Amino acid sequence: MSATLATARKRKGSAARVRTIRRLAPGLVLVLLALLGPLLAAHPLDKPVTAPFATPGGGAPLGGDQLGRDVLSRLLHGGTALIGSALLVAAAVTALAALLGCFAVLHPVVGRAVERTADVFILLPPILGIMLIALAWPGGGRWAVIGASVVLGTPYAVRVVAGAAAPLAGAGYVEAALAGGESLTYTATRELLPNLRATVLALFGLRFVEAVYVISMAGFLQIGPQPPAADWALMIRENSSGILLNPWAVLAPSLAIAALAISVNLAATSLAPRSAPKAVTTP
Incomplete structure (x- = not known):
């Protein structure tokens, strides 16, 4: 009986790993393509190779x-900067939110502020x-959009993390740490x-998706990267007037942004622990 149970658990674990790999693969492939994209490009960024808004064919599989x-x-060429910016925003927001959210539930004054x-x-x-921050930022550009995001x-x-941490703030191990003189940072x-691993990991995925959309929208409004930079959102704006002549000039970057956001969100969801969090104490 025990051998049968162990076999069933092993099969369940293998199936879970396969599902996780399947969800991780699209995001990893897109990120890898974005990083290696400049090396795979057949033509320079600014070199005209076709007529304006030419249809696909010849040396331009997606047209001009x-x-x-x-x-x-x-x-x-256009995905590297977007992915790097979104990762930076997601990492910074998640780290700040994790610390401030925990401090907020442990210290009432900080919590109210x-x-x-x-x-x-x-x-x-x-x-x-x-727009307000980017216009006031010296020089503007991509860093202004990242800072504003x-x-x-x-x-x-922070509100999300604080809401998840609030039920744990009254747990015995937290009260014991505070009563023992441990600092707020340590606790x-x-x-x-x-x-809060599941909450933080899910939050990172959501913040990355949000950053992709916000940075892309800012790029569409020309707040951030400027022509002739190769940016997916900027490509949509620049080529929108010729969408009937060569739809791929607009559809390709639009689909790339959507695929990136969806695949990363699925990857973050698959990595998040499924079980309810258990109390973890430190000796």
């Missing part, structure tokens, strides 16, 4: 853009906030955070 540049080559600040920032539309994305993420990082 508004200046006759190869759409596929620009597509292969975080809650009121979050309420103010949540009411501010993301694009309006990005971190500032505007952190308050909501937050060694007692609370280990029990």
Whole structure:
């Protein structure tokens, strides 16, 4: 009986690993293509190879853009900066939210300040906030969009972490750590955070997807990367006037953005622990 149970568990574990690999594979492939894309491009970014908005054919499998540049080559160049920016935003927002959210439930004064600040920032539309910060940022550009995305994305993420950490703040092991004289930093990082792995990982995936959309929208509005940079959102804006002549000049970067967001979200979901978090104590 025990051998049968062990075999069933082994098969269940193998099936779970296969599902996880299947969900991770699309995101990993897209990220790898984005990183290696500049090496795979057949033509330089700014070299016209076809007539403006030429249909696919010849040396341009996806046709030409508004200046006759190869759409596929620009597509292969355009994902690296977007993925790097979104990863930076997601990592920064998740790290700040994890720390501030834990501090908020452990310290009432910090909690009230975080809650009121979050309420103010949540009411501010993301694009309006990005425009205000980006226009005030010296020199503007991609770093302005990244900074604005971190500032505007952190308050909501803090509320999510604080909501997940609140039921754990009254647990015995947390109270024991505080009663034993442990600092808030130690209690937050060694007692609370280990029990919030699923929340933090899911939050990272959601923040990455949100960052992809926000950065892409900012690029579409020409807040951030400027022509002739190869950026997926910028490609959509530049080629929208010729969508009837060569639809791939707009559809290809649009599909790339959507595929990236969906695949990364599926990957983050598959990595998140399925079981309820258990108390983790540190000796």
